[in-house]
Amino acid sequence: MNNFSFRNPTKIHFGKGQIAKIKEEIPADARVLITYGGGSIKKNGVLAQVHAALENITFFEFGGIEPNPHFETLMQAIELVKQEKITYLLAVGGGSVVDGTKFIAGASCYEGDPLEMIYTRASKVKTALPLGCVLTLPATGSEMNGNAVVTRWETKDKMGMFSELMRPTFSILDPETTYSLPARQVGNGVVDAMVHILEQYMTYPVQGKVQDYYAESLLKILMEDGPQALTDPMNYDVRANIMWAATQALNGMLSLGMPGDWSIHAIGHQITALYGLDHAQTLAIVLPAVWSYKKAQKKAKLLQYADHVLGIKEANDDDQSATLAIEKTRAFFESMGVPTRFSAYGLDATAIPAIVEKLRQHGRLKLGEHGDITPDDVTQLLQLAL
Known part of the structure; x- marks a missing residue:
């Protein structure tokens, strides 16, 4: 740590x-x-x-x-x-x-x-x-x-x-x-909070067990209670747990002594600014793409997440476990009503150059926990989100 x-x-x-x-x-x-x-x-x-x-x-x-x-x-x-x-x-x-x-x-x-x-x-x-x-x-x-x-x-x-x-x-x-929130905002809120946690968690191990296990517990709460908020919107306990988990996700506790990614947010911000998508929608698009593109570097934490949070047992090897972790996360976002591909929002590959150009304009040339996601890498990884 x-x-x-x-x-x-x-x-x-x-x-x-x-x-x-x-x-x-x-x-x-x-x-x-x-x-x-x-x-x-x-x-x-x-x-x-x-x-x-x-x-x-x-x-x-x-x-x-x-x-x-x-x-x-x-x-x-x-x-x-x-x-x-x-x-x-x-x-x-x-x-x-x-x-x-x-x-x-x-x-x-x-x-x-x-x-x-x-x-x-x-x-x-x-x-x-x-x-x-x-x-x-x-x-x-x-x-x-x-x-x-x-x-x-x-x-x-x-x-x-x-x-x-x-x-x-x-x-x-x-x-x-929060009882009267539309389903779209409920889904967006849960996804947003999850990605805040995952930007601080899905990097590489530094033996920060307190922060790691705390992040994992918050993720489990959001994945358990998020769907219930859609089906039982007046459930006070569900709403309370989601509200407090979302606050804990970005009040500084999870980042203590830990590396952070934040490439997902950096890229997502440009998508919102250019094309008007909700913030959480952009995160749902970008996260699976970043994880897939950087799967080898993130594999240790992907495997930990697969085991501790998702309970993945059906995989035959580590690579399959990591891939399943990505796909199950994508599936959860979709279940919350937040699509995870550009095509769901009427966008295609022609949207990518403008996103990359905005990153260049803002000097965001070295993204990710290792500072090794360049604008050229963003062009490639966003192809995975089409």
């Missing part, structure tokens, strides 16, 4: 009725901006609960943050922040709303052009507004980390960034807020 240092200061309030805890976290004299997406929180009663928790606190609202939040939209929110002298941000929604609000938090205090934050991955952020989160879609883990992904729609650039200053001070996780 490699050396590491770790701190995660985000406070979590988990469970039924916890939205009321907002009033304990936000100062009474704050000027709050509530951010949200398409408005489902108005229909399912979540926004009403937030309003009740903010009684006697001055607040404003900004809606319309897109899935894969657009820089252009977030700049409108920043204008409102400055106009109304906002002192606290409250993201109410899924990972895209949380990510977008993190960008608003940093960009509202940024001394230069906020566009620089995208291309410098927020490395120059020196201060940010405090923010809290009410999570309604378990998937990204953004509620307990400093990561954010923002799309510049004008140029079709989707870029990740990180700053400790953009980490939520608190997050509310009430599983009941």
Whole structure:
């Protein structure tokens, strides 16, 4: 296991009725901006609960943050922040709303052009507004980390960034807020959380047993309860386990002392930016292709995953076990309603050159845990995803 240092200061309030805890976290004299997406929180009663928790606190609202939040939209929110002298941000929604609000938090205090934050991955952020989160879609883990992904729609650039200053001070996780999610979002959320885990797990052994076994347990939970969330959407225990597993998937615990891949996300981001696919859909396309292309290098962990998580016993040899692990993962994604090939989304080989060119433009020339996936390799491995 490699050396590491770790701190995660985000406070979590988990469970039924916890939205009321907002009033304990936000100062009474704050000027709050509530951010949200398409408005489902108005229909399912979540926004009403937030309003009740903010009684006697001055607040404003900004809606319309897109899935894969657009820089252009977030700049409108920043204008409102400055106009109304906002002192606290409250993201109410899924990972895209949380990510977008993190960008608003940093960009509202940024001394230069906020566009620089995208291309410098927020490395120059020196201060940010405090923010809290009410999570309604378990998937990204953004509620307990400093990561954010923002799309510049004008140029079709989707870029990740990180700053400790953009980490939520608190997050509310009430599983009941997820009851009304459409099946597509449930499936996407489970796949997204799984791939977060697998990007940190499916590399090569470094004898990090705590992290490995923790990752394996989270994967088992998602694979057991994910399908149940589709068939029994009002099951609180199922929703609770999925929600907490998705948070654990990317709160920093699994990466401690471990190598990470993250080529799947890097490639997937370009597919979303160019062709508009859901984030999880791109991950479902790219993951089997990367694993198949790098099967020899990942074989030790593929075999561990096949044994510990998938319980594969029918294989005749190690190569077959590794292949079965890839195919069973693909089959699980499909069972969650998330197709795993370009063709399912109306795309073919002509889509690949633009994806590769975007990676070149962004300097993503050495991907993967070994830094040996080049743009030329991406061209080849994406052929496996057609």
